Amino acid sequence: MVSGVLDYLWLVPAFPLLGVILNGVLALIAERPFLLKEAGLPPPGGSHGHPSRGNSHATEAPGSHGSGASGPHSAPVYRNVVAFLAPGAVGASFVVALLCVLSLAARPPEGRTFVQILFPWIQSGSFLAPVGFQLDPLSSVMALVVTGVGFLIHVYSVGYMSHERAFARYFVYLNLFMFAMLMLVLANNYLLMFVGWEGVGLCSYLLIGYWYEKQSASDAGKKAFIVNRIGDFGFLLGVFLIFWTFGSVSFTDVFARIPLLRDSGVLTAGMATAITLLLFLGATGKSAQIPLYVWLPDAMEGPTPVSALIHAATMVTAGVYMVARSSALFLLSPDAMSVVAVIGAATAIFSATIGICQTDIKRVLAYSTVSQLGYMFLACGVGAFAAGIFHLMTHAFFKALLFLGSGSVIHALSGEQDMRKMGGVRRYLPVTFVTMFAATLAISGIPGLSGFFSKDEILWQSFSSPHGSPALWFVGALAAGITAFYMFRLVFLTFYGGSRMDPEVEKHVHESPWTMTVPLSILAVLSVAGGWVGIPASLGGDNRFEEWLAPVFRSVAAAGAHGAATGAHPSVSLEFGLMGISVGVALAGIGIAYFLYRLRTSKPAEIARRVPALYDLVYHKYYVDEIYEWAVVRRVVDGSVWLWQMFDALFIDGIVNGIADGVRSAGDRVRRLQAGIVGGYAFSLLAGAVLLVGYILYRSMVP
């Protein structure tokens, strides 16, 4: 039965939760005693496996590689169980999600919204926030991407993390992340979405800090969490305002009430702008946009599969999803749309330029992710929500692949991440090379591959849509060229040329086990072909993807502003012309990269020497971190010291000193001092009372 399958929608998040519980039990009863015994004394903190497994290989201490589950003395059986359970849970939820989406697709387009309420979560008076799931075309795309890519990355992790001791713990976090992410994606109201939103943040924090004995890792985790809290604050306030205005937080209610409230004047443009900008503040935190992008590059301290899953394919796209979900609200406020578009475009080009100078392979990819997310917001900002979600999907494929591929390289090179110490790896890692090359072509926008269709759709819309402008198009196209440049720089430095590897490292270079190469291959196929569902009409396709999403965004357009999504199509020849330009820019980027990193390899250093100021500025990421440190962190610390001293330290420090002096001199000077301090407390009480009573009298007596 059609709805029969959909009734099992709750299983989609339930499977990963089950995985959390089972793996959690294993981590507690099997792994922990094992770890503790192995660590012996000194306790667990000091002696953990570091990502650079090279040393471990040499000493053979934590395990030989490849087999997936081997300890030094005995291979604990539980590792095999975990290696099966964790990906299995995600795979199962992918299957259920797929079945649900298929049965949803069997419905007529306008009936493709399925809501399942599990139980009322917060309910009082007129206010209801249930634990409920909503499957519609938008959330089904997200659910499939999350579970599908998530499953592949779980399989990959089994191989990649095989040398880690805290194996089960890692998968507990990873499954927990999947659960939270699915809650975020499937929630049918803003408040439950916020639960998932916080949940993924928490898991991200745990996973970035997985190698917590590295100081930088635990710092990065903290930074990610706190920067995200700033965004969350915006999101939560946005939800408050939505609740205040609409009297509900569930998606269907809120969007259905828009026309009525707008006509009755309750929902003014100003209110819509306030709500959407607050929501967008949340999105900039989670999706790493200006000004809150600073945490994402640091998040690369986590294990590489985590970077692929959380910091490229799924979690960071939550902001885009949320904006697309709230498209009806965003369309009410042209100002907010412009802000989204400008921030998106600015982030796209800003972080692309930073990517040029990075030498750490994962950091290049991190800045690339920030930049690509900027594209997605650009799409949303010009009203092309479907294009944004399309790019979200294709980006999930090729960026996950790029990360996993870089992980494979890092794995092979015993933990080396600096591209200056790579080179010529192509010979040793054929599968990795081919798959990564395909992804690089895709992200560069080479015609025929997935990235081309989605990116080009965004560029076209940013030019032609009523919210767009040629300037936005120009920035986007330029960023596309830079993207092609730094991605090919990465490929040339890593895979081509002579080897710059450590001889000791080079001895151990090896292709990764099948658990890693198979996910790479599948993702490569998706990176190439994933875009074919959305070939635009001008190229002879029928853009099935946009059609699939149309019910979500069309009803939005009807309810919201004036047919923004379906602007009059300017001429096809113009579209072809722009397409040609953007492909040309991308090819130019590749050409420059080829020239600089294959033909004249001494040139980059020469350029850097010639414009040292500019090079330094870009190399140090425009000093944004330093500026934040100085302008925000220092100010907050100073401010709290001041507040604290103002109210308390004046007295408390006095007492501490008083006691110390008392011990020393035991004279009556101290007694006087101490009496004075309690007197000080009493004085503050009295002063407060006088002020309070005075204020009340004043306010009540004076009309």
Next chain:
Amino acid sequence: MSGLLASLQFSSPYFPVIVLMAVAVGLSAGFVFLSQWVGPKRYDRTKYSEYECGVDPLTTSTVRISVKFFLVAILFLLFDLETTFLYPWAVLYRSLGLFGFVEMGVFVGILLVGLVYAWKKGALEWQ
């Protein structure tokens, strides 16, 4: 503030009270400041020493008093108060009837528990 003043007109019943307070505070504060201001201030060792009727102090003025004194004082206070309650009760005993008897029984009973507790804990022994 004009509103506040207006509400406190001369006809207000609180006006005399306010005048009294103002005079009292003003006078006492005035004298304190006056003596501070007029009086000469010459501090020396003698001035800081404790004053005991002109005789040199034998020990420091802060003597630790045994906690037993306080204990007895508090117990005395408690049971003294109990007696204070018993007087009016006894005067009205007849009109209060059985209820009054039971009520006082509860009151004395609770205090009795306290007495027993203090006794058993040795609060009444003077060692």
Next chain:
Amino acid sequence: MTPIAMDTGALVRGLYCILPEMVVIGTAILVLLADLLLPEEGKKRLCHLSVAGVAAAILSALWLGPGKIEGFSGMIVHDGMGLFFTLTILAAALLTLMMATGYSEWEGTQKGEFYALILLSTSGMLFMAEGTDLMTVFLGLETLSIPIYCLVGFHRGRMRSLEGAMKYFLLGAFSSGFFLYGIALMYAAAGTTRIPVIASMMRDARLYGNPVFLAGIGLLLVGFAFKVSLVPFHMWTPDAYEGAPTLVTAFMGAAVKAAAFAALLRVVLLTFPAILPAMSGVLWVLAALTMTVGNFSALLQNNMKRMLAYSSIAHAGYILVGLTAGGVAGGQAVLFYVLVYAFMNLGAFGVIMLVAQREDDGYDIDNFAGIGFRYPVLGGLLSLFLVSLAGIPPTAGFVGKFYLFGAAVRSGYVGLAVLGVLNSAVSVYYYLRPVVSMYMAPAPEGIPVPRPPRSAFSFALCASAAAVLLLGVMPASALEFAERSVLSLLM
């Protein structure tokens, strides 16, 4: 002499309505007597007796139900709100006493008077929560406070304990003076101390325009503000909280706060609407100051006990946001948050009690380094409680904060809500620090072994954790109970 007429029925009804209080007081007396009879090694029976007494009081409170019962010609009332706070306070007392099974053995509080003082203080709280006459509230306040002063100074050998008790006592007496003077002024103006009667007179311009009355209500507010430690009346809090035996600190944070907020809520909800402009301004400023100063001061603390003391100040500020909002929504949010705070606060203190090996410097944050993976249950529980205090879903702290700030937005105090959300964003930083330390800092040599908890202690921790999770995931029935309680008061 003519006998004075006695209404036996009214007397019985009055006694019936204070049944839980009587059970608690009776238990206290029994504990004192049993203390005399039991040998030194049998003292832990006293704790069991107290737990049984509080459990019986909870049952009797439930037996009374949410219906309205007035006693002693309206001096005290057992209504829905009274029941809600009675249950909250008794639950806090029960958890405290269960934790005492372990704590008393380690820290030398295995004494009859310790339990009797806790029980007597609890009875004062119950009177305060159910008092509908300002005099009853005041008597409850004093009955609550005096045992607490003693409990704070219970560790006679510790300088900090004595210092805290001394300061708390002196300032507490000072603030009681304000409180009583406020009542006197209100009586002078209104001719009654009965809260509902005053409320019904508030429509009269002669009363709400009367400076004497307003000064009275202001002084009353000062007295309350001291007890719930609002800035700038909070000075005693860090000292008293840090000095008190940790168990008492936990009890103070959970129960004393609940009782004081119960009485404050009764006064505010009933009488403030008529004098709104002045009062809302005062409450606004107090809430804003309290949240901000509490949170920012907590940022700088390295001692867990002190950090939680400042955090408790900040939480009083959050609760005050709900009071400022007023109305059913605000009242409901306050009730729910007080309940939630009791659980998370007791839970957090319970865990740190186990980890810290000794009072004072045992609570330094460095002592928590590396225990997360070594003792996963303790680490997980403490993380849960801290996450809930920070207001992160899916814990009860999030639902509570959502309701508080939601009520503020609904009443038009958007600025205050923004301030509150910003504050709770700041608070994440210091709640996260122990978590980071537990999971991400290397353990020092010779990692301290937490004390093995007694079974009752473990049960109390698990019950608090379960409550924090349950109230976060399925808060509907508790919220509904809170709403009905507020409605029962306003009708």
